Amino acid sequence: MKVEATDLPGVLLISPKVFADERGWFLETWRAERYSEHGIGPSFVQANASRSARGVLRGLHYQWPEPQGKLVWVSEGRVLDVAVDIRPHSPHFRRWTAMELDAESHQQLWIPEGFAHGFQVLSEQATFHYLCTRAYRGDCDASIAWNDPDIAVDWPLQPVELSAKDAAAPRLADLAPEHLPQ
Numbered sequence: 001m002k003v004e005a006t007d008l009p010g011v012l013l014i015s016p017k018v019f020a021d022e023r024g025w026f027l028e029t030w031r032a033e034r035y036s037e038h039g040i041g042p043s044f045v046q047a048n049a050s051r052s053a054r055g056v057l058r059g060l061h062y063q064w065p066e067p068q069g070k071l072v073w074v075s076e077g078r079v080l081d082v083a084v085d086i087r088p089h090s091p092h093f094r095r096w097t098a099m100e101l102d103a104e105s106h107q108q109l110w111i112p113e114g115f116a117h118g119f120q121v122l123s124e125q126a127t128f129h130y131l132c133t134r135a136y137r138g139d140c141d142a143s144i145a146w147n148d149p150d151i152a153v154d155w156p157l158q159p160v161e162l163s164a165k166d167a168a169a170p171r172l173a174d175l176a177p178e179h180l181p182q
Ligand SMILES: Cc1cn([C@H]2C[C@H](O)[C@@H](COP(=O)(O)OP(=O)(O)O[C@H]3O[C@H](C)C(=O)[C@H](O)[C@H]3O)O2)c(=O)[nH]c1=O
Pocket: 048, 050, 058, 059, 061, 062, 070, 117, 118, 119, 136, 163, 165
């Protein structure tokens, strides 16, 4: 596996080793002792999957308190995956990075606790997987507007298809400091 820094400190791009043969391919999507060497995890307690059509945008989401670190990848299709540093005291506060993840490259992104996460589907359909360092808490689930002008993520496809929750998400500037990761 190869682990590379992105242009947003803390967010890492992982390229698992793919074992291809005449049957198809095999790869490890996570192994504690290897991933934890890079500060990924180190442990995960919940695995999620979602499937969405082209143009769907899920995000920007985070959990606070009980923040979640996420290891994410795609098993079908292609998405633009986005992470945003939403820690008010971070020197990179409000900065975002984006990476195309697809089922051909098998690449993964590590989004640490304290970051908001979202993705938009670029292919007809995409199946998205993620491991979380903490369990989901509905009462700690939080969103930031996908089109927050103070973050200004350059989403590729318009119109976007959003959940009602995401369509009503507040701007970062409208969130009280106690509602953001410290
Ligand atoms: C996240 C989650 C949701 N749910 C329930 C709550 C809702 O009734 C339903 C759909 O939830 P939601 O609309 O928040 O799902 P997404 O919009 O895909 O949100 C996720 O996608 C973005 C990109 C993320 O990074 C977050 O991890 C996560 O918030 O599943 C659960 O039961 N467990 C869970 O862990």
